[in-house]
Each structure stands twice: as C-alpha cells, then as structure tokens.
Amino acid sequence: MPRYYFDVMSGNSVLEDMEGSELVDLNHAVAEALEDARALMSEAVRQGHDISDGSIVIRNGDRTLLKVIRFTDALDRKS
Template sequence: MPRFFFHILTRTNIIRDEEGTDLTDLGAARSEAIKDARGMMSTAIREGRDLSHRHIEICDAVGTLLLKVAFSEAYEPGD
C-alpha cells in the first residue's frame, strides 16, 4: 500500500508531514486531505480564524508532488 504525505501550505510556511499515511490510492489520499482540511477549518472557525487560503500538497514517499488540494475545495459555499 502506498504512503502519502500531506504537507500544509500556509501564507508564510510549510508544515511538513514527516510520517505519512498508508492509503490505497490517490483518490483515497484526496478524500483524506479534504477530511483533514474540514477538521482544521472547523476548529479555526470556532476560534474566529479563516484558513480557507491554505492548501495541502499530497506527495509520495520520494517527495514527488501528486496533487494540491485547496482548503476551499473542502466545502461548498452556501447562503
């Protein structure tokens, strides 16, 4: 099973995932990134902060960028 690494890009920093997560494929990794972004944004909203500008870079074990997921992809704006 491949290992995926989820690095978080803020406006000024990269928070590196040093451990990674074993998942079946890139689709599962994207789903995990969306779930993680939702969790982080939920916490931030309760604290009065907006993290929607952040991104998650999904990389493989050798560091190749496979997919970039914007936090804004984790929700649908409503009214």
C-alpha cells in the same frame, strides 16, 4: 500499500508531514486531504481565524508532488 504525505500550507507557513499515511491510492489520499482540510478550517473558525487560503500538498513516498488540495475545495458551495 503506498505511503502519502500531506504537507499543510497556510500563509507563509508550511507544516511538513514527516510520517505520512499508507492508503490504497491517490483517490483515497485526496479524500483524506479534504477531510483534514475541513477539520483544520473548523478548528480555525472556532478560534476566530480564517485559513481558507491554505492548502494541503499531497506527495508520494519519493516526496514527488501529486496534487494540491485548496482548503476551499473542501467546501460544499451550494447556491
């Protein structure tokens, strides 16, 4: 199974994922990143912080950038 890395970017800070996760494919990695973004934003809101400008960068085992998930992509924006 391929390994994916999820680097978290918020403001000028980058938290590099050094372990990664083995997932079936990129679609599963995107689902994982969206779940992580929701969890990170929820915790930030509880602490009174707005980190909605952040993102999660998905990389493969070679550390090649595959996709960028903006935290706002994790929100269900219904009118």
